[in-house]
Amino acid sequence: MSSLLDRVPDYVRTFERYVPSRPDPVLMRQFGVTHLFRLNNNENALGPPPLAQEAIAAFRPERGAIYPSGDAYDLRQALAIRFGKSPDQFLVGNGSCEVISSVIRAFCGPGDAIVTADKTFAVYEWVAKFSGIEARLVPLVNQALSPEAMLAAVTARTRIVFVCNPNNPTGSWWNRARLERFLTALDGRSLVVLDEAYCEFLDDPDYPDGMEVMERHDNVLVFRTFSKMYGLAGFRIGYLCGSLEAVDIVRRTHITYSVNSLGQIAATAALTDDAGHIAATRRMVNNAKCALRDLFAAMGLEYISGAGNFIMVRTPLSDTLLYRKLMREGVMVRTMTGFRYPNWIRVSLAQEQAMEALAKALPKVLECA
């Protein structure tokens, strides 16, 4: 009478499944509010670019019966034109998470390891762990990824180094020189994934463009997403770009037909005319960032504010308690204990109304605590 659980590998048995938050209407009922400002997932409060919105509106329902392009053909053509590369250098997935899985499956086997930071986007670590791959976690130094420490963690068993640039949740980033020194010192001993999910929020000329870096380093894969700047999180479109050889290898472990038709159409349209959307989003993010920096400074709260459409703040009470109290005020933030930042929260930077709601709710719940 052995249980089902006895028959699964240890690394699956001991892995804790991720529990996503419940749908907004359920949360609003549970917390007794009539409106919820979603400041937890770094979504773009402006929504998708105008042409993507038009494409979504024009989607005919009968197309729902037709399978999507199995390898996101049109979207890869559009990406190739945008970045001046071959369409075969792109691989599109059901969000970056699927692409992360595909890369780990392609390059790692039993006994292998990945290297990443201890306080970064969690999915690299999760996928490695539930795949039976060791995740070697390198502590941040001064709230930033340390190239020296990451290099020191690389062994002969290391197959991939994940560099989240800019880093979620600290917003710190490596500049051109730092990244170049790192890649030179690594000397091709492992693959390097540059996760640039938030790159479009930066306009600093010293920020290294992964699309250019990979031309000089064929062990570099670049990850990007339509979920953040492009406001298409609901469609789950992420992609990677790398050398023809590397992408061909990843394609072998990647599930075709995993990306839905409407998402492909919307993402393709989004690339067509995004300059105004990016500029508007940057303005919104910068305004919100200034407002929250001022708010936290006035309240005497320590914060970490770098690149990206988010800001972290240390709370004078348990972050999970603060979450519940803010939910009662109709404001949803992300607790950071799971990112190994106990008693910090991360707040997405959004429009004025949402920031004002937070500015009103936070002092109120902290006073009552």
Added chain:
Amino acid sequence: MSDDVCVSLEIPAETAFACPVAGLADVLAGRAGFDQRERYRFQLTVEEFCLYLAGLAADNRPLTVGLTGKRHQLRASFVFQAANLSLGALNITSRATTGTRNDTDEEMGLLLAGKAADRFHLQHKGADRFRLEAEVDRAYPEAAPVRLPEGLRPPYTIRPGRDSAQLTQAAALASAVYPPWQCPSSFRTPGKFPDMVVDGQATCVLACDAKGQTAGLLAWSPCSEQGLYFSGPFVFAPPEAAANVARLLVDGFLETVARESYSIVLSFRATSDLPEASFETLGALQSFVDGRLESHPVVFRQLREDNGLAVWCAPQLENFLRQTYDRLALPRDILPVGAPAGRPRRDSLLGATYDRVRNFAELEPFLDGEDMTANLAAHVAAFRRQGIGTILYYMDLAVPWEAALAGDLLQAGFAPMAVLPQGGQADKVVWQHEQLA
């Protein structure tokens, strides 16, 4: 990798197999390095449970037996199917000589098994499937006197506690410096603590000074599938550095467990060094210490966002739960459950553990029965005879029949003290017997 000695087997539900399995248990206990007395207790436990459960098994369904020899403990598990399961003789209040029970030979065996083991646990696995676990602990010598480290100097750093000698020293230091209530019993026999760490039953972080001397300790163990119970922070650094060391220990603890499979951490025995801002206070437990009434806060925090649960609740508990959930801003759907219409068996079964040094006992319900109120009273009386003042009872609100026992508890003199969010399968209510000895 674990160095447990393990044997698992499936045997026909026939009494003839009890003796060979007991022999196997003895070999395993010997192989795991336990002395004669513990080997005998383990062997007796296994044999008597095999005999009893063979008699219960429905339709000759086989019995699955698991035997594990850890460094600090021998453990036997039995997975079986039984309709109308009754294990009243396993209550720690059961006596063969009281004349109040019509003991059959089988119940005498059960009584012996219950006494030979240090503790047991019964899990209902659905329908008529159960898992019974019994544990026999290794005996360890008491702690030797220990001196506080001198000349501790910053910078203080945190490291995972793995070195056996350092863990032994840290546990002994905590026992010497902090009151018994705040220390797990394994600290009183410090050799046990590092063995539990090696066995994976306990985990800890140590604070060390610039020279690597022990400056602090925070330890934790699983208390349910969702919860970790922590002890500490124990700080041995000078007063001017105490707050910093405590903060490092707590942050090190939370960062270590942040991506593990647990939803909450909690403690009834957190020290006064605990940085309060990192935790929520759920309530307080009362005890008499040296004739003085003391209050022990129940501290807690979640490791991830709480997006709601449904809980069962008897009418007698509803006001308490609603007020508590409102105070804690916890979204909960409260589902009504009535008083039990009829009891499934005559004898209830309570799991009971106690610690005389800490003046503390804990009860949890394993099987409901007609005698539940009387059984609760009998347990309270038995603990009082041992001089134990603080008696707790845990109610898991995910289990309707457990939630329905609120009336029995009130009748037996218990009062709800705190709700542990996600402390069991769902939230757990901690009840304390109102009368403090």
